[in-house]
Amino acid sequence: MGEVWFGRDNRLDRPVVVKFLQFPATGNKVEDVYTRRFLRESRITAHLEHPGVPAVYDVGTHKGRSYLVMQRIRGVSLRTLLAEEGRLPVGWVAAMAAQVCAVLSAAHRASLVHRDLKPGNLMLEPEGTVKVLDFGLAVAPALTDLSRITMTGHMMGTPEYMSPERIEANVSGPASDIYALGCTIHELLTGRRPFVGATPFDVMNKQVREEPPPLRFVRPEIPVGLEALVLEMLRKRPEERLADADVVHQLLLPFVDDLKPIPGVVDSPTASNGVRLYARVVSQMLAAGHRPATVGALAEGHAMTLRSEQADAYFADGDYRQAAAIYRLLAEDVAARYGPLSERALTYRSRVVTCHGLLGLTDQMSEELVGLIDDHTKVFGASDHRTVQLRRQFGLRRMGRVARDEVAEHQPAVPADLPRRQSAEATDLNDFVILRKPFRLNRRS
Template identity: 50%
Template sequence: MAAHTVISGRYELEALPVARGGMGEVWFGHDTRLDRPVAVKFVRFPEGTPDEQLTRRFVRESRIAARLEHPGVPAVYDAGVHDGRPYLVMQRISGVSVSDLIAEQGRLPVGWAAAIAAQACAVLSVAHAASLVHRDLKPGNLMLEPDGGVKVLDFGLALAIDLTDFSKITNTGQVIGTPAYMAPEQILAGLSGPASDVYALGCTLHEMLCGQPVFAGSTTYTLMNKQVDEAPTPVRALRPEVPAEVDELVLAMLEKKPEDRPAGAGEVFARLVPFAVDLTPLPGILHPPSAPSPARMYATVLGRVFATTPPSAEEPPVADRPPATAPADLAEVRAEADRLIGQSRYNQAADLLAGAVDRAGHAGDEGLRQEYADALFESGDYHRAAPAYRQLVDDLTAQHGAAAPPVLDSRLREATCQALLGHTTEALRRLEALLEDERAVFGDDDSRVLDLRRQIGLLQLGAGQRAAAERTLSGVLDDLRRLHSAGHPAVTGTAELLAGLRRPG
C-alpha cells in the first residue's frame, strides 16, 4: 500500500506493515475521526486473490471476536473490506511480545512464565465458552504490557475451519497455524478445538521455561512430523529447578491425543496460579512498582473480591442471552431474521428467533426451529447450536422417522458442532451412527455418504487414530477412483491426504 493510505475515509495507515504472517498482516494507523491510534489487520488470501468463502468465514468469526469482552483481549473497533481484502480495526497495544521477551531474556523466571500462561488461560476460557478457538497461539501472539498484564492477540485472524472446509485446505496446502506450536490434530486433519489451544499454550510455556522451542526442525515438514510423533523433552531435563508439578503440567498439555490433555483452559489456570509468585521487576520491560498504574490499582482491588474462594478449574458457563425484543407476528420475526442473515448478522438473527421459538414451544413449526439452529451455527455459537439440533432431531424423528433427510441433515450439523467444540470422540460416535443410516437411505456410492466417510477419516486423524484413519481414507479413495476419473478433485484431494499420512518422517 502507498504511504499514508486512508481506508474507510478515516483510518490512516503508516508507511509499512509492522508484522506479516501466513494468514494476515498488521499495520499501525490512526483513526482520524476519533483521533486515536489503532492497529489494522488484513487477511492475506492463500492464493493471492480474493476468496469469497474465506471472506465469509472472516466476517463471521470477527463478529464473534468482537463479542469477547475481557481485559486480556484487544478491543475490536471496526471491520470492513479494502481493495477486496477484509480487515479489522483494533486497539493498539503497547508492550513487548513474549517471543521478543524470550529472545532478550532467555529462560523466564518460573513465576513470570506461570503468570503469563495463566493470564492467557483466563482469556482462552472466555473464548472457548464463546465457541472461539484461537488456532495460532504462540509467543508472538502474547503481548506483555508495561503494567504486567498480558494481551492475547490475533483472535480476529483465527479463521474458523469446519468439516466442509477440509477438502479445500488439504487440496491447496493452506496451513492455519504456526508449525512450532500446532497440535497434532491440526497438522494431520486441519482440526482445531479448545484442546489445540491448550497444546499450543503448552509449547509456549515450555519455551518460556527453557528458552527454546519444544521442537525444532530445518524444514516445516520435519517440524510438523516431530509435533505428531516425537515425545517432548521434559522441562526438568533442561532446567532441573522447575517444580515437578509445572513439568508434569507442561507434559500433560503436550499430549498427542486431545482427550489426554487437561480438560480445559480453566484446569490449566488452576494448576498454574500457585506458581505465579515472586514476580520481580523485569528491567526495561515493565514499569517499576513505584510508577503509578491505574491497571494495577484496579487489579489490586479486584483481586480481593472473593479472595477466600479458591480458583476454579471449571470453564465459565456460557451465558444465556435474553431473547431480543421482537415483533409479535411470526411472519415479521422471520422476515427480520432473514434480513439480518442476509447481512451476516447471525447472532442478532439467532437472538430474534430464540424469542419466537420460546413463545411457540414444542408446538412451533420445525422450519422456525431449523432457522434458529442454523443461525446459531453460522454465528459460531456451537454451545447453543448443538442442543438446538439435538432437540430438532428428536422432534423430526418423531414426526417423519429416523431416515428422513431433514433428520439426517440435523444429525450431521449436531455432530459438526461437537467436533468444533473439541468433543472429537463424541463427534465420531455420532458420525459413525449417522453413516450407517445414510448408507441405508442413499446407498454406498452416494456423494453424501462418501463425503461423510471422508470426514470420519479426518476426525480419526484429529483424534490420533492414524491406523483407523488410514483404513477409512483408503477405502474412500478406492471407491472414489471407481466412480470418478483420476483427475477428479475428490480423488486427488484424498490421494494427497493419504500420501501425506503415509510419508515417512
C-alpha cells in the first residue's frame, strides 16, 4: 500500500522516512478506500505515543499523492535478520517479544488492535530496542473516526500470522495480536513458520484446523517453559488463549538471558549509549518499588513462584480465563521437569479444572476431571482423600455431555471407614475453591 523513501527534514535538520500512498491498478472506489486507510494509519500511529512506535512528524498531500513523514529507524527488520541468521538466540527472542508486548499493552489500552504483527513489521535497533511498524490494518473499536476500513471480498493481513477467529469470522481483538506474536516467536526461534502451504487458503486452513509443531522438536535447547508459553499463545480459541499482553510480558522476562552481541546488528550489551543509560535508570526506579522485577527474580525457581502468584492474583480477581492459562503453563512446565504425575503438576491441573468450572466450560471440565481422577488413582490410590474429593466433585456436578456410565466408571465404592482428611496445601479441587472463593467475592463486592 505504501512506497517508502529516506529523506531529510531541512527545517529541523533531521533524518526522516517519507511514506507515499501507492494505489493498485484498480478503480477510483478502491483508491478512496486506500486513501482513508492511509489517513487512518497516520492518525493511529500519531495517537499511540510509545518508545516502541515510530513518531509521526507530518502528514499531507504532494501532487495528488498522500504522504506520511515519520521518525527514521536505524536498524534491521526481523524478517531480514531471520533470513541472515536462520534462527535467533533464545534470550534475544524473549527480549524482543517482551518489548513488543509493551507496545501491545499500550495499544490495547488505547483500544487499538494491530492485526498485522509479523517479523517484517518489527525493527531491531543497534541499542537492542524494538520498534513496531505499520498500523495500517489496526482497528480502533472505541474510536469511530478510526474504525476498520476494508474492501469487500478482501481479507486484509498476512495468512501466516492470522488468528483462527480472524480467518473464520473476521473478528479481531487483543487475543488476535497475541496469536500473531506467538507465530512470530515460533518462527524466530525455529527459523520456520508454524503454518505453511502452497496457497494462502492452505495456510489459513491450517491456522484453523492444525496444531502448531512443538518448538523443541526443531530446537531441543529451547526452554520447556518458553515452548509451553508459545503454544499457549497459539491456542485456537481466543477465550482459551493468553489475551493480556502484560501477562505475556511477565512470562517472557525469565527467558531474557545471555544477551550476547549480534555482530553488525546490536551493539555489545556493555557498550554505553544514551538509550541504555536512560533505560537503566528507569529499571532501577521500578525495581526499587517492585522487587519481583529485579534480576534475582529471574532465577528459575523464583520465576515459577512468581508465575504461580500471578495466577493466584488473577483467580482472586475473578479473571479465571487468564488464571487458567497460567496454571496450564505451570502444569506443563512442572510436568516436563518433574514428570506428569508429580504432585505439583497434578495440583496445577486441578486448578485449571477449577477455573474452567467457574467459567462454565462444563464439557472441558468434565473431560479434564476424568483424566485427573485416573492420574490421582495411579499416584495416590483410590482411597486417598484427594482422589475421593475429585470423584465427589465429578459426581456432584454431573454437567456437560458425560454419559452416566462414564460417571459410574470413575466413581467406585468409597470405603465407609475412610477418614476425612484435609490437605494443608489445598492441592485438591474442593479445597482450592474453598480457600479462594472469599477473596473473589470480596474483590467483586
